[in-house]
Structures are given as structure tokens and as C-alpha cells.
Amino acid sequence: MALPFRDRGGRMSPRVADAVVTLVVALVVAVWTLLSAGYEGEPVGRTVAAWALIAVGCGALCFRRRAPVVVAAVTLLACAVYYPLSAQDGPLMITFALALYTTAAEGRFVAAVALASVTLLAVGLGEIRQDAGRRQIDDTSLAMLAGWLISLVAVGRAQRTRLAYLHEVEQRAHAAEREQEARALQSATAERLRIARELHDVLGHSISLINVQSGAVLHRLSKKPEPEVALAAAEEALEAVKATSKDALRELRATLGVLRQADEAAPTGPTSGLALLGDLVERARGTGLDVRMELTGTPVPLAPPVDLAAYRIVQESLTNVTRHSGARTATVALDWRADELRLRIEDDGEGAPEERPLGSGIRGMAERARAFGGELTAHSTTEGFRVDARLPIGAPASTTTTSEGDPR
Structure with missing residues (x-):
């Protein structure tokens, strides 16, 4: 006190x-x-x-x-x-x-x-x-008095200037400290939302597949098939759930790696990318969805953040298809061009209701694309629903934030 x-x-x-x-x-x-x-x-x-x-x-x-x-x-x-x-x-x-x-x-x-x-x-x-x-x-003393008075005023003026300068320096220091705190808070918020988006993409996709696979086998078992058929269906579903949950845990550990302590080794790059796109498509096919792959152009290595963004866009799109659309078939198309990668994911499902706006999952995909100078559009078609994305090849990374929630 x-x-x-x-x-x-x-x-x-x-x-x-x-x-x-x-x-x-x-x-x-x-x-x-x-x-x-x-x-x-x-x-x-x-x-x-x-x-x-x-x-x-x-x-x-x-x-x-x-x-x-x-x-x-x-x-x-x-x-x-x-x-x-x-x-x-x-x-x-x-x-x-x-x-x-x-x-x-x-x-x-x-x-x-x-x-x-x-x-x-x-x-x-x-x-x-x-x-x-x-x-x-006398005249000499009068001149000394004049100098004395001038000196008092000059010293007072100098002190005023000095105090004003010190006050300005102090205000600038406080402003710099507040700006630093604001930047730290902004960075922490951006990182928190980035982690939330990664968790949404990883867990949302995997849990959706597990839910669909479990629901499919329960539907088949509800018809009371022969014991051998029921056992085979249950075994197939459990294998799919095991593989899906294993992949989910792997990606979850990689995502939570950013929360490591300062003395622990941090991940050097994302563990997911287009190299794992085949596994992603196979998991989607395990739910009964007929997923077709289309590839045009010559694939080239992407920067790890761009590679991860492309993978997440496809992952979130397939999650939406299996969770919401009721589609039977889906197409994942990659068009490699000289300076950009075009992604197209479309299905023959019900599409998005016109009276309900697109959710934060699609907004998160769009923000991923914009973070690297690209763009993403999503809309219903006469056959179902379609997502188009464009990602510049070799685009630099930038920070974006998004809210997480229901994807569509």
C-alpha cells in the first residue's frame, strides 16, 4: 500500500x-x-x-x-x-x-x-x-539581474520540455506494451482457433465415418441374418472403425503437438497431405459411398501448409457428404495446372437447403483457401452439391481464424 x-x-x-x-x-x-x-x-x-x-x-x-x-x-x-x-x-x-x-x-x-x-x-x-x-x-548589477531572470525562465522552460519528453516516452512505452499484449492475445486467439479448426476437421471426419459404419452394420444386423453373415458384417465394421479411429488418433496427436512444452521437440510439419488422399478416399468408401478419383495434369510438391489445406478441404467435403447429403456417389477431382491446383468435390445427394445458410465447416474451408491467396465456393447443383477450390502452388502461409460448428 x-x-x-x-x-x-x-x-x-x-x-x-x-x-x-x-x-x-x-x-x-x-x-x-x-x-x-x-x-x-x-x-x-x-x-x-x-x-x-x-x-x-x-x-x-x-x-x-x-x-x-x-x-x-x-x-x-x-x-x-x-x-x-x-x-x-x-x-x-x-x-x-x-x-x-x-x-x-x-x-x-x-x-x-x-x-x-x-x-x-x-x-x-x-x-x-x-x-x-x-x-x-548599479548598471552591472542590473545586467546581472536581467541575466538571472532570463536564466530562471529558460531553465523552467527547459524543465517543461524535459518533462513533456519524458511523458511522451512513457506514453509510447505504455502504448508499445499494450500493443505487444494485444498482439500476443491475437496470436494466442489465432492459434487456439487454428487448433480448434484442426480438431474439428480431424474428429468430425473420423467420428462421422465411425457413425456411418456403425449405423450400417446395425441396420444389417437388425434384419437378423445368418450368424455367419452377421459375424462377417460385424467384423468388417469393427475393422473399419479400428482403422478410422487409428488414423484419427494419429492426426490428433500431430495436431496437439503444438501444445508441447518449450523443452519438447515440436513437429516439423503437418502429418496429413495429399499423399494420404488415397487412404482418405478408402475410408469414405468403407461407409458405402462410391467415391471416384479424377486426376489431370502433373502433380508437383506443395508447401506443407498448402498440402495440408488441400487435404483438409477434401476431408471436410467428404465428411459433409457422408454426414448430411445422403449421396450414393461422390467425385474428387484434382486438376494440376502451371501455377495452381484446382479441387472439385461433388456428390449426387440432396444438397444444402436453400433456407439454411452454409455452416462454419464450409466457411473454414473457404478461409483455408483464402489464407494462401486462393478461393473456395460451395453450392447446390441440379445433381447434388459441389465444392470448388483453387490453391496457388507455392503460396506463402498466413494466419486466419474461423469459428467451428456444424459444417453445413
């Missing part, structure tokens, strides 16, 4: 600092005046008035930050009355010097210049009107 006389930075609060400065200045002026009183005597009335002016001048310094111009004017008037009145000639001028400096340091530069000019003119006119033998300040 911060002490009452300290601010949050551990420094002395401005009010306490002003009180301390006022006390020190008052002590210096009082001691100096008392020492001078031993050499110069004066009537009691003048002594009382002089001490009253000292109290006013020193006391005003408590408010020098809140009302710098007023305090400077009050201390100047106190000095203007004090010195002609008192024979002690105490250092009350210190109060005006400090108030003038504070006025410039608080940004009241014009007022500080005006007060310094008024002071110099008043002293100069007062001395000019005196007889030659009665002058209190």
Missing part, C-alpha cells in the same frame, strides 16, 4: 514536495533575516510588517503548482513592498525566483516572460529615478 506522502511510483507527492520546499525556503529567509537584524535596527512597526510580508511570500509557495501565475504575482508584490520598507534586506527574492521558475516549468511561458520583464522594468525605472548617490543597484 502506498504511503500517504508517496505516489504510486514511490516518489514524494507534489503537495508534500511543495510543503517541504516552502518550509526550507521559509527557514532560509527567516534565519538570514534574523542574522541581518543584528546589524540593522528599525522601528517595531516596520519589523512586524516585514515579517508579515515574509510570511505571505513564503506561504504562497505552497500553491505554486496549482496557481503558478498568481503565486508569482503575489511573491513579486511582496518583494516590491518588502525591500523599500525593511532595512533588513532579507533574501525574500528567493520566493519570487522559485515562483517564476515554476511558472515557466508549468507551461505558462508567456506569463513568466511578462513577469520577468515587469520586474526588470520596475527595478530599472526605480533606479533611474534615484539620484546618482542614492542608487541601490
Whole structure:
């Protein structure tokens, strides 16, 4: 907990600092005046008035930050009355010097210049009107006074500039820190959504296949076939479920590899890609879907992120076909061109209802394509549903985010 006389930075609060400065200045002026009183005597009335002016001048310094111009004017008037009145000639001028400096340091530069000019003119006119033998300040002292006043204003101005610069540096540091925190949060959010999208694609596809395969064998068993037929159907379904779940676990481990600790080896690249497209198609065929492959052009190696994106687009499309369309056949076409890869996945199912917008699964596929400068469209056709995607070959990776949910 911060002490009452300290601010949050551990420094002395401005009010306490002003009180301390006022006390020190008052002590210096009082001691100096008392020492001078031993050499110069004066009537009691003048002594009382002089001490009253000292109290006013020193006391005003408590408010020098809140009302710098007023305090400077009050201390100047106190000095203007004090010195002609008192024979002690105490250092009350210190109060005006400090108030003038504070006025410039608080940004009241014009007022500080005006007060310094008024002071110099008043002293100069007062001395000019005196007889030659009665002058209190000679020309050299007047020039020194002018330099002194100019120096006070200049130092105050410099302090104001320095504080403004330090404040700007502090604000920039805070802004940079907030920007860094925002970037870290954005990166964490993007990575979290990327992992969520990968999990959606992996688990959604595999669980859909397992669900379809399990449903198919249960439907066959509900007809109460011969024990040998039932056993063969169950064995075939369990083998398909085993293979599908094995692939799902493999991809799940690779996806969760990004959550490894800092001292663990991170995956060097995606484990899925178009090289595994044959396995993906075979798993889809295991659900009873007739999947046909079409390949045109000459395949070329893709950057790992682009290769993974192409695989996920086909995977999500086949997941939608097996889960939602009720299709009997599907076509997966890859068209390799000079600078891009064209993907086409279409089926003869029911398509997407017109009254229901496409879900986040298809939006996720579109964002994958856009991340590499490509594009993806999905729409119903007269025969079923069709997904067209274009991925530039050798496209650089970029970060995208998406929400996960039902795909269609």
C-alpha cells in the first residue's frame, strides 16, 4: 500500500514536495533575516510588517503548482513592498525566483516572460529615478539581474520540455506494451482457433465415418441374418472403425503437438497431405459411398501448409457428404495446372437447403483457401452439391481464424 506522502511510483507527492520546499525556503529567509537584524535596527512597526510580508511570500509557495501565475504575482508584490520598507534586506527574492521558475516549468511561458520583464522594468525605472548617490543597484548589477531572470525562465522552460519528453516516452512505452499484449492475445486467439479448426476437421471426419459404419452394420444386423453373415458384417465394421479411429488418433496427436512444452521437440510439419488422399478416399468408401478419383495434369510438391489445406478441404467435403447429403456417389477431382491446383468435390445427394445458410465447416474451408491467396465456393447443383477450390502452388502461409460448428 502506498504511503500517504508517496505516489504510486514511490516518489514524494507534489503537495508534500511543495510543503517541504516552502518550509526550507521559509527557514532560509527567516534565519538570514534574523542574522541581518543584528546589524540593522528599525522601528517595531516596520519589523512586524516585514515579517508579515515574509510570511505571505513564503506561504504562497505552497500553491505554486496549482496557481503558478498568481503565486508569482503575489511573491513579486511582496518583494516590491518588502525591500523599500525593511532595512533588513532579507533574501525574500528567493520566493519570487522559485515562483517564476515554476511558472515557466508549468507551461505558462508567456506569463513568466511578462513577469520577468515587469520586474526588470520596475527595478530599472526605480533606479533611474534615484539620484546618482542614492542608487541601490548599479548598471552591472542590473545586467546581472536581467541575466538571472532570463536564466530562471529558460531553465523552467527547459524543465517543461524535459518533462513533456519524458511523458511522451512513457506514453509510447505504455502504448508499445499494450500493443505487444494485444498482439500476443491475437496470436494466442489465432492459434487456439487454428487448433480448434484442426480438431474439428480431424474428429468430425473420423467420428462421422465411425457413425456411418456403425449405423450400417446395425441396420444389417437388425434384419437378423445368418450368424455367419452377421459375424462377417460385424467384423468388417469393427475393422473399419479400428482403422478410422487409428488414423484419427494419429492426426490428433500431430495436431496437439503444438501444445508441447518449450523443452519438447515440436513437429516439423503437418502429418496429413495429399499423399494420404488415397487412404482418405478408402475410408469414405468403407461407409458405402462410391467415391471416384479424377486426376489431370502433373502433380508437383506443395508447401506443407498448402498440402495440408488441400487435404483438409477434401476431408471436410467428404465428411459433409457422408454426414448430411445422403449421396450414393461422390467425385474428387484434382486438376494440376502451371501455377495452381484446382479441387472439385461433388456428390449426387440432396444438397444444402436453400433456407439454411452454409455452416462454419464450409466457411473454414473457404478461409483455408483464402489464407494462401486462393478461393473456395460451395453450392447446390441440379445433381447434388459441389465444392470448388483453387490453391496457388507455392503460396506463402498466413494466419486466419474461423469459428467451428456444424459444417453445413
